[in-house]
Structure formats: structure tokens, C-alpha cells
Amino acid sequence: MTARDRLRAIFGIEDPIIFPIPESSPELDLRHGVILYLEGISVSFDGFKAIDDLNLYIDDGELRCVIGPNGAGKTTMMDIITGKTKPDSGSAWFGGTIDLLQMDEPGIAEAGIGRKFQKPTVFEELIVHSNLELAMAGNKAAWPTFLARLDDGQKDRINETLKLINLESLTKTKAGSLSHGQKQWLEIGMLLMQNPKLLLIDEPVAGMTQQEMERTAELLTSLAGSHSVVVVEHDMDFIRSIARKVSVLHQGRILAEGTMDEVQNNQQVIEVYLGEYPC
Numbered sequence: 144m145t146a147r148d149r150l151r152a153i154f155g156i157e158d159p160i161i162f163p164i165p166e167s168s169p170e171l172d173l174r175h176g177v178i179l180y181l182e183g184i185s186v187s188f189d190g191f192k193a194i195d196d197l198n199l200y201i202d203d204g205e206l207r208c209v210i211g212p213n214g215a216g217k218t219t220m221m222d223i224i225t226g227k228t229k230p231d232s233g234s235a236w237f238g239g240t241i242d243l244l245q246m247d248e249p250g251i252a253e254a255g256i257g258r259k260f261q262k263p264t265v266f267e268e269l270i271v272h273s274n275l276e277l278a279m280a281g282n283k284a285a286w287p288t289f290l291a292r293l294d295d296g297q298k299d300r301i302n303e304t305l306k307l308i309n310l311e312s313l314t315k316t317k318a319g320s321l322s323h324g325q326k327q328w329l330e331i332g333m334l335l336m337q338n339p340k341l342l343l344i345d346e347p348v349a350g351m352t353q354q355e356m357e358r359t360a361e362l363l364t365s366l367a368g369s370h371s372v373v374v375v376e377h378d379m380d381f382i383r384s385i386a387r388k389v390s391v392l393h394q395g396r397i398l399a400e401g402t403m404d405e406v407q408n409n410q411q412v413i414e415v416y417l418g419e420y421p422c
């Protein structure tokens with residue numbers, strides 16, 4: 144029986160997505176305290192410059208918020224960091240030694256960059272606990288043997304993550320029955336099982352209730368320090384509740400950077416963005 148057949152027998156999954164294998168990560172050099180360097184990055188689509196000479200530096204353990212109008216290039220920036228889009232020029236380094244532009248998407252994920260898209264992608268038919276187990280197992284070929292026996296360390300990690308993502312009381316609930324916000328947390332939990340050093344999170348609170356938003360703010364804040372986190376979001380109340388340093392992206396480049404107060408009072412930022420999304 145192939146690994147896939149056994150998986151199908153256990154879970155009824157037809158074609159599970161492939162998780163990266165976090166086994167052989169290249170060495171991440173954080174001696175300078177900076178985990179991500181983007182320098183002079185530009186990319187055009189059909190002559191339109193979506194990213195235009197972008198410079199962005201993220202510190203190790205930092206929680207950075209990125210805001211900016213629709214079409215400013217925020218998602219494209221994440222596409223470049225994760226290898227989905229290759230820039231026309233510039234450089235992108237993960238720590239001091241890992242050249243992201245020389246790597247493909249799975250390699251970048253393995254190196255320790257996790258990405259959360261806006262729409263949650265969990266295994267709806269599986270219970271919460273199994274979703275985390277599979278995410279921890281990595282490559283689907285390893286799933287059947289992995290699932291046969293979790294050691295105490297692995298069980299502890301899953302339990303810690305369940306607590307962190309506020310799903311401790313729902314471990315046996317099918318992911319498909321969770322609320323939208325709970326699915327988002329589960330997906331963040333699944334990312335965490337792969338031990339990323341840098342997490343990129345695109346519009347996490349869209350569609351969430353106020354209470355879910357507050358819990359998400361606590362979750363992301365608690366991840367900073369042990370992880371570096373880049374959050375893109377339009378919801379200004381949410382941004383204000385988590386923001387330390389905010390970067391404002393406009394027409395593919397950084398328009399302003401600073402505390403929420405600083406960017407909120409920046410005249411250019413008010414003109415291009417905050418006029419539309421008043422604080």
C-alpha cells in the first residue's frame with residue numbers, strides 16, 4: 144500500500160497538499176539582528192511597476208505591520224519573499240546568508256519562512272488535532288508512519304500550540320465546523336508546527352468578529368520575540384492594537400515608516416491612504 148493509499152484509508156483525503164519538510168534547513172545567520180533584507184526590489188507586470196525599488200528590513204523577533212492602499216504591492220511583496228514571484232531586480236536575503244532569490248518556494252518554506260494567505264486552508268474533514276499532527280509531520284509521504292506514534296515531545300508541542308491558538312477545547316472538532324476566525328487560528332497553528340522563524344500574514348482579520356479580532360491580536364503579539372511576524376492588514380483598529388512599527392507601502396515603495404502615531408500624522412500617508420481609512 145502506498146503512503147497515499149494509507150492516508151486515504153485513514154482520513155479519506157484524496158490529494159492532500161504537500162507541506163514543506165523542515166528537516167534540513169540551511170543555517171540562518173542572525174548575527175546582525177535582521178531577519179529579512181529587501182533591497183532595491185522591483186517587479187513589473189505588463190509594464191506596470193507593482194514593486195518599485197522597495198527597501199524593507201525586518202528585525203529578528205519583530206512584529207511589523209504593513210499597511211497601504213489597494214494595489215500598493217503588499218501581497219506582491221509577500222509573493223517575492225516566498226518565491227512565488229521573482230523580481231526583475233534587487234536582492235532579498237533571509238538573515239545574512241540565505242539568498243531568497245536563488246531559491247524556489249518549497250526551499251524558502253523549508254528555510255523557515257511561513258506564509259498565511261487570507262483564505263484559511265485547513266483539512267475540513269479532519270479534527271483540529273489531526274490538522275496539527277499532519278502539519279508537524281511535514282511531507283505527506285511521512286504521514287502514515289508519523290501518525291502511528293507521536294512521542295511525548297511532539298504531543299507537548301501540539302498541546303502548547305492548541306493553547307496558543309485558543310482551540311484547546313475543540314481538539315476533537317472537525318475543522319470544517321470551526322468558525323471562520325477559528326479556522327484562521329488553526330492555520331496559524333499549522334504554520335507554527337513547521338517551526339518558521341518568519342511568518343507572513345496577509346489580512347488575518349477580514350471577516351472576523353470583534354472578539355476573534357481581539358484574540359488574534361493577542362496571538363500575533365505573543366508570537367513576536369520567538370518569531371518575526373509581518374502582518375498586512377487594512378483594519379486600522381486591529382493594526383493600532385498590535386502595532387509597534389508600521390510600514391506604509393504606496394505604489395510599490397515605502398512611503399513612511401514609524402510608530403502608528405507617526406504614520407497616522409504623516410501628511411503624505413493621510414493623503415494617499417488614511418483619508419480613505421480614517422483612524
Ligand SMILES: Nc1ncnc2c1ncn2[C@@H]1O[C@H](COP(=O)(O)OP(=O)(O)OP(=O)(O)O)[C@@H](O)[C@H]1O
Pocket residue numbers: 188189193211212213214215216217218219220
Ligand atoms: N501576477 C500579476 N499579474 C499582473 N498584475 C499583478 C499581478 N500581481 C499583482 N498585480 C498587480 O500589482 C499591483 C499590486 O497588487 P497587490 O495584490 O500586491 O496589491 P495589495 O497591496 O496586496 O492590494 P490589496 O490591499 O487590495 O490586497 C496591482 O495593481 C495588481 O493588479
Ligand SMILES: [Mg+2]
Pocket residue numbers: 217218219
Ligand atoms: Mg493584497
